[in-house]
Structure formats: structure tokens, C-alpha cells
Amino acid sequence: MNKDYYNYWGKFKLDSNSECYHLLPYHSLDVAAVGSILFSADTKIVKDISNFLQINPEDFVKLFCFILSLHDLGKFSSSFQYINKNIFDKKQIPESRFSYDGKNYRHDRLGYYFWKEIKETVFSLVIPNGDYNKRKLSNGFMIIIETVLGHHGKPINKNDIDFMGNFVHKNNENAAVNFACDVFKLFNPSISAALFYDKEWLGRLKQISWLLAGMTTLSDWIGSNNEYFPYYKNRVSLSEYWLLTLKQAEKAILSSGFKRDYQISPFISVEHNFGYRPTPLQQWAEKVPINEHPQLFILEDTTGAGKTEAALTLAHRLMEADAADGFYFGLPTMATSNAMFSRIVNYYTKIFDENSEAPSIVLAHGASIMNEQFTNIIRDGNEQYNSRDNTASAQCYQWLSDSRKKALLATIGVGTLDQALLAMLPRRHQPLRLLGLNRKVIIFDEIHSADEFMFEIIEHLLSAHLYQGGSVILLTATLSLKQRQRIINSWFGALDQPQKMIQSKNFPLATHLTYSPEVAMMEYPLESRKEVSRQVNVKIINEEQDCINIIVNAVNNGNCVVWIRNTVNDAIKAYRDINQRLPENQDNCLLFHSRFTLQDRKIREEQVLNRFGKLSTAKQRKGTVLIATQVFQESLDADADIMISDICPIDDLIQRSGRLHRHTRTITGDYTATEQDKRTAPILYVHAPLFTDEPSSNWLSRYFSSTEAVYRSPGRLWLTLRSLMQLGEINMPQDARQLIESVYSDNAYNEIPLSLIRQENNSLGEQRAKAVKAQLQLLKLNKGYSEESSEFWTEDYYDISTRYSDIEIANVLLLKKVEDNYLPWVEDPDFSIALSTVKISKNKYADKLTTVTENIKEKINKQYPQTRYLQLWIPEEDINYQYDPLIGFSERQELS
Numbered sequence: 001m002n003k004d005y006y007n008y009w010g011k012f013k014l015d016s017n018s019e020c021y022h023l024l025p026y027h028s029l030d031v032a033a034v035g036s037i038l039f040s041a042d043t044k045i046v047k048d049i050s051n052f053l054q055i056n057p058e059d060f061v062k063l064f065c066f067i068l069s070l071h072d073l074g075k076f077s078s079s080f081q082y083i084n085k086n087i088f089d090k091k092q093i094p095e096s097r098f099s100y101d102g103k104n105y106r107h108d109r110l111g112y113y114f115w116k117e118i119k120e121t122v123f124s125l126v127i128p129n130g131d132y133n134k135r136k137l138s139n140g141f142m143i144i145i146e147t148v149l150g151h152h153g154k155p156i157n158k159n160d161i162d163f164m165g166n167f168v169h170k171n172n173e174n175a176a177v178n179f180a181c182d183v184f185k186l187f188n189p190s191i192s193a194a195l196f197y198d199k200e201w202l203g204r205l206k207q208i209s210w211l212l213a214g215m216t217t218l219s220d221w222i223g224s225n226n227e228y229f230p231y232y233k234n235r236v237s238l239s240e241y242w243l244l245t246l247k248q249a250e251k252a253i254l255s256s257g258f259k260r261d262y263q264i265s266p267f268i269s270v271e272h273n274f275g276y277r278p279t280p281l282q283q284w285a286e287k288v289p290i291n292e293h294p295q296l297f298i299l300e301d302t303t304g305a306g307k308t309e310a311a312l313t314l315a316h317r318l319m320e321a322d323a324a325d326g327f328y329f330g331l332p333t334m335a336t337s338n339a340m341f342s343r344i345v346n347y348y349t350k351i352f353d354e355n356s357e358a359p360s361i362v363l364a365h366g367a368s369i370m371n372e373q374f375t376n377i378i379r380d381g382n383e384q385y386n387s388r389d390n391t392a393s394a395q396c397y398q399w400l401s402d403s404r405k406k407a408l409l410a411t412i413g414v415g416t417l418d419q420a421l422l423a424m425l426p427r428r429h430q431p432l433r434l435l436g437l438n439r440k441v442i443i444f445d446e447i448h449s450a451d452e453f454m455f456e457i458i459e460h461l462l463s464a465h466l467y468q469g470g471s472v473i474l475l476t477a478t479l480s481l482k483q484r485q486r487i488i489n490s491w492f493g494a495l496d497q498p499q500k501m502i503q504s505k506n507f508p509l510a511t512h513l514t515y516s517p518e519v520a521m522m523e524y525p526l527e528s529r530k531e532v533s534r535q536v537n538v539k540i541i542n543e544e545q546d547c548i549n550i551i552v553n554a555v556n557n558g559n560c561v562v563w564i565r566n567t568v569n570d571a572i573k574a575y576r577d578i579n580q581r582l583p584e585n586q587d588n589c590l591l592f593h594s595r596f597t598l599q600d601r602k603i604r605e606e607q608v609l610n611r612f613g614k615l616s617t618a619k620q621r622k623g624t625v626l627i628a629t630q631v632f633q634e635s636l637d638a639d640a641d642i643m644i645s646d647i648c649p650i651d652d653l654i655q656r657s658g659r660l661h662r663h664t665r666t667i668t669g670d671y672t673a674t675e676q677d678k679r680t681a682p683i684l685y686v687h688a689p690l691f692t693d694e695p696s697s698n699w700l701s702r703y704f705s706s707t708e709a710v711y712r713s714p715g716r717l718w719l720t721l722r723s724l725m726q727l728g729e730i731n732m733p734q735d736a737r738q739l740i741e742s743v744y745s746d747n748a749y750n751e752i753p754l755s756l757i758r759q760e761n762n763s764l765g766e767q768r769a770k771a772v773k774a775q776l777q778l779l780k781l782n783k784g785y786s787e788e789s790s791e792f793w794t795e796d797y798y799d800i801s802t803r804y805s806d807i808e809i810a811n812v813l814l815l816k817k818v819e820d821n822y823l824p825w826v827e828d829p830d831f832s833i834a835l836s837t838v839k840i841s842k843n844k845y846a847d848k849l850t851t852v853t854e855n856i857k858e859k860i861n862k863q864y865p866q867t868r869y870l871q872l873w874i875p876e877e878d879i880n881y882q883y884d885p886l887i888g889f890s891e892r893q894e895l896s
Contacts, residue, residue: 004171005179006235007092010075011224012084013231021087022231024075025179026241031216031223032068032183033242033249036061038222038258039215044325045438048469049208053201055191062189063144064212068219069183071148073118074110076176079167097166105167109156111149113164114176121177125184127193140196143205147212147785151220153428154793155786186238206784207467213785214435218409222399228252256399257360257410263353267316273350274309279529284510285310285317288524292323293516294466296491297473298484301508302732303658304532307475308343308445315441316351318471326359326411327441330420332449333634334365335605340445341414342373348412360400364407364415367598370831374401405429408436417444417454421802424460426779426790434464441471448476448483448651449634452767453804455486456774462487463494464781466515477658478651478736480744481505488513488521495519507737528733531664536657536730537683540721542690547644548574550685551625552581555588559641560612560621560669563687564628564656566646567706568593572890575627585623592628596888597814599826599835603885605636612638614662618669632659639663641679646707647688650720650743657684657730684730691721697755715752715760719743770804809839810846813870814883815860822856822874824864825883833864838889845889846871850878 010027013020039046041057050057074080078096081088098105123137150156195201223229228248232241270278270286278286281301297314299307315327329344331337341363349358363374378401400410404419409432413419420442423433442465450458462472474487485502488511492499497519502511506525513521541547547563554561565571575591582589590611592604610616611624614637621641632638633655639662645653660682663671667678689699700707700714711717723742727735742748752760776792783789814825814836825836840846852860852872861868875883882892 003178003182004092005076005175005182007088008076008081008175009084009087009233010072011226011231012087013226019087020231021084021233022226022229023233023235024072025183025238026232026245027223027229028069028072028179028183029238029242030229030245030249031071031219032065032187033245034223034253035068035215035219036065037246037249037253038219039064044322045211045215048439049211052204052208053195055195059190062187063191064215066184066187066189067144067148068216069187070111070115070145070180071151071216071220072107072111073114073149073176074107074112076114076172076179077107077110077167078169078172079105080107080110092171094169094171096169096172100167105160105164106152108149108152109158110164110167112156112158113161113168114173115145115149116161117173118177118180122180122184125181126189126191133193133197136197137193140202140205143202143209143784143786144212147209148216150213150785151216153217153430153432154426155789157787182238186242203782206782209785210431210434210781211438211468214431214433214438217429217432218435221406222252222256223249225252228255262356262359262411264316264319265351265353267313267320270309270313273313273316273347279306279310280527281508281510281529282306282310282313284524284526285313288314288510288512290314290317290321290323291514291516292321293514294469295323295471295515296462296466296487296511296513297471298479298487298509298511299473299475300479300484300510301477301526302528302532302534302736303477303655304662305508305529307477308340311443311445311473311475312344312347312351314473315443318441319351323471324441325439326413327443328364328408328413328415328420328437329443329445330415330417331445332417333631334367334416335631335636336445336634337363337365337415338371339637341371344412344414345373345377359411361412361414362400362407362410364404364413364419366404367834368404368407368415369401370598370834405432406436408433408440410436413440417450417458418802420444421454421457421461424457424464424779425777425802426793428794430779431785434468437465437470438468439470441473443473443475445475446477447474447487448479451770451804453770453774454802455483456771457778457802459486459490460778462490466491466494467781478654478740480651480740481737482744482746484511492519505737505741507733532732533734534661534732535681536660536732537681538724538727538729539683539685540691540725541644541685541687544574544687547685547687548577548581550642550644551578554642555582555585555623555625558622558669560624560626561642561644562612562626562628562632562638562640562659563644564630564632564646566629566648566710568595568629568888569890570646570706571627571629572887575887578625578627582625585625588623589625590627591887592626592632593888594629594631595838595840595890597825597836597838597883599828600885600888608632608636608638612636612640614639615671617671618666621669632656637662639665641669642683642685644685644687647686647704647717647721648707648711649713649716650723650739653684653686653720653724654730654732654736654739660684686721686724688717688721691718691725693753695753695755697758699756712766713760713763715749715756715763716743718756719748719752773804807844808842810842811837811839811870812846812849812873812889813837813860813867815852815856815872815874817874817876822852822860825875833866833870837870838883840889845881849873849881 005025008024009021010024011022041061046057050060078093079100081093083100228251270282299310301307318324329340331340352358363371368374378398400406423430489499491513500521504523504525508526508528510524510526551561565574571593579586579589590607592608611620638659640660643660645656661677664677666672689704720743723739780789815822816825824832826832828835857872880892883889
């Protein structure tokens, strides 16, 4: 084997005994071998891509494997090889002019230089007679080659092509050409040059280039696992090594959690799967016609109507119809994701044949590794693989769980909406997320909670997912007609079809959009489940002291009561005031907001669920008070006897009222599954300004300035209050549409008093600014996987958010002094840093905290490297601010 490319290493590892390295041609074939198995001609994704590109699946696989083997072309540069001067012959690889620059001229960028040098040789192999248009062929191949050169997670920078020559020696170019020729002969791809001359076909190629980029990254990650691809430096022919690495690739893919043997079980009924008679919405989900083509469902119904089970029913049926291979269930918060994960884990194996293995399920959010149930499943999944125990219990493989970037690749995923939405933003390894969503049903819960910024990203994702042949299920209890129309418009817009206007204003309602056999929209008015039809009386309270009086009376009567406040500072103030009025009841008074460390928030959630959860007893609930912020309505399945809410938009107020008499209970307060609720009729007390038909411009800010800082539309709050006073109740589902439209319709805008219209227009301007900001960040998918798709490609450590906030948030690590050392606030063998961190406003609070000395900072950073990106704070040494496990972060005088 005298080929010059055998002189080049691709990976190396130095240990104390020997030099160990892996030849570059072998690593290149390792990655191609993984790709050839993961994306073989009989896989659904390759069939879809081949059909879309109008080429034979076998030809596509050959071309893909050839291109994959070129992903590390840049490692042929002398500058890269001289990173380790001990494992190659310097006579064969002379030194380059410049040494390797891993920041600005990394090997992925240098690969572009080599492609420029070898492309004509490749073209002559593709079209042996030389009859081709060089420019058009070059433009087409560049679309493909960029997907493999950008395998480190973002498109390569193609600038400074001439300057890149300083990192390369002529010998390197010869080796790269020879390697390209030999791998071409190994795979022998066949593709018509005429396709590259077709502008429409090139547009399609750009469209699927995002998938190709994800497929490359996945192949490279698995193909770089030296546990399955041991370092090899003996020279054998490429064809001989190819047979060796194919065997290893099979093992590596299995251990990663892919290519498992599972089959979809036939869907029988909701009653069979869930053990109870279906609700009207679930009955519809059982019977609505479904085929193998992309579909969009919007399910609007009250809380408790069984939307989750209806969505799982639809997902099961779509998978059975071969419209999908899995699903991702996205929720607004980590807490709701954790709760949903527990439900899905206990159910999802029913979707798969009991005689086959259940595929991996992953929890995808920033703190998933701290979820005990998830970590147990990871352990069990790997034990099952190692023992060859093909049981159909829930499982997850370590490889899929160790990064949020990989999480969406699991067949079943549960997590925050953000993990899916990141597929639309220019963040490193975005193509891997897009690949993970391929052939999945995307289920988004509480879609109405998205603001303008998030809604723009959601629309973009819906369009992209439709292009990939995916289906979507959206769940909501309070979607406005304008929002529903907007979602529907995005569907028809993605298909380049005339928009269709919604017709039905019914509630509950199921909307079903189809792609084939025709592009159509159907609306299905539904009955509501009788058990969740509810009437909540509304009383307006203007004075804060009256709210406290209501709480005191509730405690004296043995009730449990919740007051939802709009800001953390208001919640802390109310907590202190109530403890002053009821000093003997302090153990039964809880405070729940966002300014707790993760450790204390977990404790608080557990306490709230014990006292207010579905299975809480009359004894646990008696005389308990909870003062909370919006996190209560977003996160917890809780149930209050009496509720007070600060004034907020009508959709939020409906959500909050859904926690009032949420579960059926006896007259004493114990949960009962069979009887009607025996408590007195529920009352929602709304703490709001005095209503007037002619409000002043400071109607809200005069006494509710903190509320106006959160909800910047006094006009919409005025409309909300007017509707509540007119109706005197929240009657669900009968009044749902009327309540929402009385605040959010175009006609409602025209009824806002002139004194409040200026603030309303400012608010609308802010909403439009959010939308514009989102649009600027969104990827231009039509440009293909390339630099041209965005100006803002970012690294992993840069926070590119899927949610808009004009308040910069700081992650602050709390420290405590233990003897002569400073340690994280929470002692934990694995997660002390995460559990000791609190998120607070940077400008308002974090910038004003007492700073730690450089000596302390250096010691902490050295002991805990991940703290380099956190702000360190020692509460006991700060004279202005304090942290208390019962109150959280606050100004020190608030604790006096």
C-alpha cells in the first residue's frame, strides 16, 4: 500500500506507553460506513429524499457515501498534520508556511480549499467523457459538499480561499486527489449531469441540504467513537478496510440506540389504550380519516378534556399509517415537561408491538439529567442493551441522552418547545435537530402562550416540517381566531396554495388540514366533556387589604387558598403581609416564584403538589396558603378551594381559573374520582383597578404599576375587566370564544378607550418589533446549508433564545463559607452547581451584587470549571441583598 494518503493521520491519542493513531483514510471510511447503514437505500428518509430529488435510492446512497468520505479533506493539510509531529514522515509531508489555526482556519474550512483543488478531477470521474458545464456542475456539487464540510455544526466560511493555501503543501493536494479518486472507485456513484443544470432541481437540493448536513454530523459523531472504531494504522486496501469498518459500524449504531427492531401496534381504541371511555374530543381523534401524508391538527378544548390523550391517539394512528416514525411532545416549561414525561413513559410502549423492543424515549430540556425517572431509564436502557434483554419497557441509550443536540434523534421525545424551535435558528448543530424532527409528529401544548417572537419561529418550523413531510398537532384551551387563522395561513403558504378563511367559531373545535389527496381544511365542532364543563363566579377586588382579608377568612374556615401575583416582588410583599396577619400559620404559608435556586424550586414544587395536588388530602390542604407568580399556572397540576388573581389578560386568567376546583373533592376536601365536587361554588377573586367607562391614561399604572410593567397593554386589561364584569362569571366551554374575542379581536381593539389607545399602540409596536427580531434571526432555508442562510450563526455557548425578553437575565451561583473555604450553596455529589444557581435580572439586581474576590473566583473556577460562565455571589457578605430558602432572592430590607 504505497498510496500517499496513507501517510496522513486522522485521529490520535497519546498515552504513557505508546503512540496511538488512526489513519485519515480509515476514519473517513468509518464515517461513510455509519452513513451507509444509518441511511441505506431501504430507509424511509432516503426513499423520501430520493423521490424528492428524482434519483434512484441506491444511487443516492453511493453518492452520499462518497461525499461523506470527503468530510475531513481539510485534515490533509500539513498545518493540521503538524499538530502531532511524531506520527508521520516529514519527508512525505513537508511543513506548510503557516502553523495550524484552529480558530480561524480549522480543518473544516481548509476542506473547502482542497475541494477547489480536486473538484475537476471528481467531475471527470462523474462524467468520464468530459462533456459537462463546469460552472453549473461546480455550483451544484458545492451545495452537497458544503453539507459534509460543515460537519462541525455550522456552515463553513468560504472567504480567504487564496490565503488558505498558506496552510497547505503541494504534496497534500496530491494526496487528497488520490484519495478522492480511490474512494470514488470504491463507491462508484452514478448521477446525471443534466440534473445539475436544472434550476428547480438545484432548489430542491438546497432544500434537503439541511437534512444532509444533519445526516453527516450524526454519521461523524458515531463514526468517531474509538470504542467501536479502534485506531488502526496498518496499511490495507480501502476495499478491505471497508468490509472491516462496516461490521464495526453496525455495532456502534446499535449501541447508540438506532436501528432497533420495533413495529407499530395496531390502534384499537382510546378505551383499550387508556382504560376509560373516550371524551368527545378523543372519540373524534379515534375516527377522523388519516393517511400517510402530512397533516396538521389544531385541538381546542377546555382543561381536562383529554387533549393529551387525543394527541397521542392521533400520533399513534399517524405512525400506524406510516406518516411518521415517532413524535416529539413540546411543552412551555421544564416542569410541565417533567410531568408529561412521566405520563408518556407509562404509555408509549403501547404504541409499539409488544413482541418488539420499545425505542428510546428522551427528556429534552436544560435540567433533564436531574430528573431521576429519566436517569433511571437511561441506566435501564443500557443494561437492557448490554444484556440483550429485549423487553418492551421504557428505555434510553446513554449516547442519545448526553446532549440536548442529540435528544430529538430519539424516536420518542418529551421536552420544552424550545428544543424543537432551535431547529429554525442559526445555532451550531441546528441540522441535527432538524434531522431529529424528520418523520416525527410534532405535538405542541398550550400553543396560545406563545408571544409574537415565538409565534414567528413556530410558523417557520411548521412550514419547514411540512416540507419534510411531517405532521403537527397543536393543543390549546384559549386560542384566538386570529392566531388560528395565522397557523392555517402558514400551512397553505408553505404549500404555495391560496389561503382559506376559517369558518367555525365553535368551541370546542378540532381543525384538520390535509395535503393529500387534496389540500383541504376541515373544521369539526365538538361537544365538551360534561365533567369539565364548569362555571366560576367572578368577583372584583380593588384593594390589596381586602385580598388579605379573604385569605385570613379562608384559613380560619379551613380552606386552602392561592393568590397569583404578577411580579415576584408583589408576591414577596403579600407573603410577608399574610405572615404578619397569621403568625401562627407560617408553616402553612408557601411562596412560589422564579427567583429560587433550582434546589429550592424543586422543594417548593413538591410542597405545593403535596398540599394542592390532585391526591392531596383534606388534612394536608386545611388552612394552607400559596402566594405564587405565573409559574403556578404554567407548571403545576394543582387545585385550590379559593383563588385570588391579580388582573391579567383573559387567556391567562382562564388558565389560572383552571386551577380553581380543578379536581372533584368531597365537602371536606378529599379527592374523589366518582362524585361531583361537593364544595361550595367556586369564586375567582380578581384583584384589579376600579373599573370605569372613561379611564384615565394612568388607570392601570396608578396602583398597579408592577402589573403594567409585565402586561404592557392596559387597554387589553381594561377589556378583560369589562368582559368579566358584564358576564359575572367564567363559564367554560360556553363562554370561551366570547371571552377571548372580547379582548383580542380587531373589533375589541376599536373599543379600547382613547385614553388607553396610546399605550395599546405602543404595545402593538413592541409586538411587531418582536416579530421583526425573530424574522431577522430565522434561517433562510431556501438558501440551503450555507453561510448565506444567516448572518448570525453562533456557537453553543452564545445564548440565542427562542423566547423574547427585553430583560437580560444573569445566572448567579450562590456560595457559602465553610470554615476557610467557599463552596456551592447546595451540597450534592453530582449537581451542586446547577442546584445552587438562581436566575435574576442582570441590570436590576445582578450588577448590584457584592462581587467576590479574584482569589475566591479563581479557586471556584479551578474546582468547578463550568462556573466560568456564572456570576459568583456570597449572600451572607452582601449588605443589600439576601437569599432565604423560604423567600428566595430578595432585597435585604424585605426580610427585616
